[in-house]
Amino acid sequence: MKSNRVTPLGAITRGLIVGTIGTLAMDTLLYAEYRSGGGKREFSRWEFSAGIQNWEQAPAPAQVGRRLFEGLFQRELPDSRAALVNNITHWAFGILNGAAYGVVAGSAPKPRAWYGAIFGAGVWGSGYVVLPAAKLYSPIWKYNYNVLGKDLSAHLVYGLSTATAFKLAIAARRSRRRP
Numbered sequence: 001m002k003s004n005r006v007t008p009l010g011a012i013t014r015g016l017i018v019g020t021i022g023t024l025a026m027d028t029l030l031y032a033e034y035r036s037g038g039g040k041r042e043f044s045r046w047e048f049s050a051g052i053q054n055w056e057q058a059p060a061p062a063q064v065g066r067r068l069f070e071g072l073f074q075r076e077l078p079d080s081r082a083a084l085v086n087n088i089t090h091w092a093f094g095i096l097n098g099a100a101y102g103v104v105a106g107s108a109p110k111p112r113a114w115y116g117a118i119f120g121a122g123v124w125g126s127g128y129v130v131l132p133a134a135k136l137y138s139p140i141w142k143y144n145y146n147v148l149g150k151d152l153s154a155h156l157v158y159g160l161s162t163a164t165a166f167k168l169a170i171a172a173r174r175s176r177r178r179p
Contacts, residue, residue, distance in 0.1 A: 006170060011106025012099045014169045019098015022116075022162030023091055029157045033150065049083035058082040060127075060136045065089030067134070097123055098162050105166050113164040120159020124152050 006014065031043055041050060052058050055066065055077075065085040066077050077085065101119050105111040131137035140148070 005109075006102075006106035006173070008103065008106075010173075011102040013102075014106070014166060015099035015102020016095055017098070018102065018162045018165035018169065019095040020091075021165040022098055022158040023094030025161035026094070026154050026158035029154050047087075049086045052083040052086060054079035055082050058086055060131055061089040061093065062086035063136050064131075064134070094158065101159075101162055102166060105163065106170075111163070111167045111170050113160065113167050116160035116163025117156055118159070119163060120155040120157070121152065123159065124155035127151075 027047060031046055034041075034046060039046065045051075049062075052062070055062070058066070062082050062085045065088060066082075068089075069075075069077055069085065097119075105115055108115075128137065128140040132139045
């Protein structure tokens with residue numbers, strides 16, 4: 001009898017895919033909020049950080065990516081790379097967190113969509129620990145509830161979308177294996 005568990009490689013692969021889906025879901029919510037707040041750029045220009053011209057304008061993902069690149073390669077990144085680094089770091093973080101989720105959820109007897117709420121909240125909370133320590137965010141208590149609520153809701157969408165996609169991928173795999 002074959003096991004219903006996912007292999008580690010299968011869990012990582014599915015996690016990378018569902019992390020991509022979760023990141024896109026999160027960005028879709030954030031874009032909708034941007035537009036409802038009066039933003040005018042179309043999705044592709046917004047998604048790919050059009051308008052970020054230098055490091056002073058760049059948000060936290062770009063700053064993290066910049067520090068990683070410059071620390072690893074001992075080369076300074078020019079201002080012209082701020083938007084690109086923002087996108088790479090943001091997407092890499094979402095996708096790689098999906099891989100970690102895949103390993104954990106793939107070890108469970110039966111992955112559940114609601115695991116995504118815990119996962120998304122954990123990703124959100126970790127940002128408010130790591131980023132202030134890196135001097136890229138203020139401590140969590142310095143933000144108002146509205147800012148924290150919007151950020152948490154986006155991460156819950158990320159987590160729930162990632163977990164739901166993972167559950168569906170596992171269900172599809174299991175249904176293909178039945179005689």
